[in-house]
Amino acid sequence: MKLKNLVCLLLVVFISQQYLVSQVCFINSTDNVFTFSGRVDHTEEGAVRFDWPGVSVNFQFTGETLELCIDGGARNYYNVFIDGDLHKVIHAPADTIIPVEGIKGNGWHSCRIQKRTEGEMGMTVFKGVRLAADAQIRALNDSHRRKIEFIGNSISCGYGTEGKAPEEDFLPETENVDKSYAFISARAFNAECYVTAHSGLGVVRNYGDKEPVSTQLATLPQRYHQVFDMDTSLVWDFSQWQPDVVVINLGTNDYSTDVSPPKEVFINRYLEFIRQIRSYYGDVPVFCVNGPMRDEPAYSNVKEVVERARNQYQDKNTYFIGIPNYLLNTTSDLGSDYHPSYRGQLKMARHILPVIANVMNWEYDDSEFETLMY
Template identity: 25%
Template sequence: MRTVFFLITCLLGVTTLHAQTNLETGGRVAPLSDKGIRLIGAASFVAFEFEGTDCQLTLASVDDYPHHNYVSLELDGTYLGRIRIEPGRPAPYSVAVTKSGRHRLVVYKATEAQNGFVDFLGTTAKIVAPGKAKKRKRIEFIGDSITCGMGNDESALPCGSGEWYDQHNAYWSYAPITARALHADFLLSSVSGMGMYRNWNTENSESEIMPEVYGKLALRESDTRPFDATFQPDVVTICLGTNDLSAGDGKKPRTPFDAKQFTDNYIAFIKMLQQRYPKAQIVLLSSPMLNGERHATLMAALDTIQAAFPTGTLRRFTFQPMEPKGCGYHPSKEDDQKMASELTPFLKKLLDEK
């Protein structure tokens, strides 16, 4: 019989049980010295099984300056909603559990790495040892704001109001939706506005790009913590290029798209991934936010990239054209679900081959 130990502490007036064991984590996360978990990347999560109806979480929004974050909750496979985590001292957040018995709760970070972190500092729930986990396939999704779930959730505030990330919900990004449909473990490595050789409104000399930050745990060049390769995916998808081809805000001068720099960076990035994940199948995704000439330009660049590797090494997937209905010309929740419905059968076939 496995024994579960707890450390009882009083945290700023909130009595909390910190589980030393039986916490499951996923995505870009980091352990804290007090047995807590720091959620860093979009859709990173902490999960646990518990008994009863008492479930209060202690959470904190942490960054270099005070601001809020969001988490999304899933109880027994059912989405409960998104919670705003206020800055400052850690605070209690109650989870509505109406039925007694055994439950599984997953706390997902709805915002992304550049919004700072959400610290999970404990729960009043009576955590129990999980059942034996089945071996599942693994997928990593690399991308920008589309993959982060930016602009897809207006449940709290409509587009154009609040902070730029108030409509973020990584839980409803096409990536986690696809992974859930495939019953696969997943990891998001995504940053809004980021590109392969330049970003939405900046050139590479002005800001860091995905190849420069991917190996950093917090997807920031200033972060000294490496992103280790413990998570070995069966499939890696890359959805980048939207920002490289963007015209920016239309005010700041923008140089013409450099196809050679884009493809050179992309090829080098793939080679790095192949060394990191020698058994993974890599899939290049189109951008649902590009159409017309820009879509054709991206497709031509992906042709060049694919031709730089032996036949069959890389796979391609093209989303159907869409007019995104989310905030800031991003996919809405419904758009994300449509994207997932297109991508899921394609990835299922790849996973079945492995």
């Protein structure tokens, strides 16, 4: 009798497991229903890899069941937007299946999975999603008419934007590129946003380097051509995505300590980087930003870069935007490690938006700044 009961129990468990399996379907990341914003690699079978900040996976699905199959490593975090609103922040320290709970309604939903953290936090391997067995999935059509690339350092990465005080040390959990001036500005222009940035990097000298010109760790211009920030093995195909505008915010780390590069070395390398960008994108407007974490001599040197580009090299589509360090209130506008908080990043975006709008003859939506008060 006991043996019969055990057999019955095992049969029930087996049937139940088969029933549960039948309730979900897996869609591999290589399926064309997924669209990606940012530099990604499709060469690994059954997976899509990326590490730059702000890269996103986009799709639409029906139903209330959504599980994400992702390996993000111990230090990466992701924003999950459902129907345009932030629904959840996830952490995938291993090859994980993460349920996204609380989705309401059986109709169509949009989903965007956005990497909050920068490349130094690790590689992301996106495997796909699991949906209810009777769910549908389709590509999310890109509604953006404009494209902007932001090239920079920790400020552009959103380093410490969610930190509560400037005395706080950096944590991956408080880095959120979606709250950087880059994505704030892109939202205002309804533009797709690529962020090619890495904390601590400069044009010729990286933060904390004891030499005036860095030779041990690649600077941002030296890794700009790569598919991945932290892996030199693959070269990015720039024909895949052509921006309407390029914004460069570099120089802060070059002049972060008493050891700094010679002025002419900095200016010539910056000009070379602009020419490198031109070789990829042609005569797109390039805005060279300085600030707000470092003033002189970075401010004057970046401004001279633009003046030489325009006058000596007849590159009239290069522009300077200076953000003074006194734009930020030190008691309310700073997050971790004295970097701009979300409030500080809002101020930065509001400072540069009118310049870009005037050059491009673009209108922009300033509703995100409504809660910003000095």
